[in-house]
Amino acid sequence: MIAGSVLQCPLHWLIPRHCRRTIVTLVLCSTWSIVRGFSSVPPQTINYEELKDLLKGKSVFIIDVREPWEVKEYGIIQGSINIPLGDLAPALKMDPKGFEEKYQKKMPNKASTLIFSCLAGIRSKKAVDVAGSLGFDRIHHYAGGFEDWKRNEMPEKKQ
Structure with missing residues (x-):
């Protein structure tokens, strides 16, 4: 019963509050790099x-x-x-x-x-x-x- 309720709760409840900003920043930076076409390998x-x-x-x-x-x-x-x-x-x-x-x-x-x-x-x-x-x-x-x-x-x- 508990496992089922965890799957139904919003994702942000599963992530500790102090980690949320870091995760959002990483996702946004990664997305921006892809959109801009930057490489992870420097010239x-x-x-x-x-x-x-x-x-x-x-x-x-x-x-x-x-x-x-x-x-x-x-x-x-x-x-x-x-x-x-x-x-x-x-x-x-x-x-x-x-x-x-x-x-x-x-x-x-x-x-x-x-x-x-x-x-x-x-x-x-x-x-x-x-x-x-x-x-x-x-x-x-x-x-x-x-x-x-x-x-x-x-x-x-x-x-």
Whole structure:
């Protein structure tokens, strides 16, 4: 009889009063994180050696968020996709076929590892925020950017 009456009572009666506010806060924060698309995995800032190691993996995309004229003039990290920062959000929301037609590369999915690069690390840091807000959670920021890459390797010139 007691067990039956416990099942019929409102849920808040079962939770001690001092715990209710904490539980409500946790639920609201978790819900807000899901709605905003934030990841529980923070973006990671990587250096040249870490970039080289990551590029050996599968489903890894390096996205250069500089403007096309910068890429043509200075070069690009081999295998990168050039998506200017202002075009990044729409590009990551495209259908895969449209993405492949526009960028001549397979489109990353939410499980892909994304590495953002620019000239010196400013725009790529903003790109990390954009990708995170769209639900990508394997995000890396190559802080040294193209200048660091150029110090370590010869860039690939785009035609």
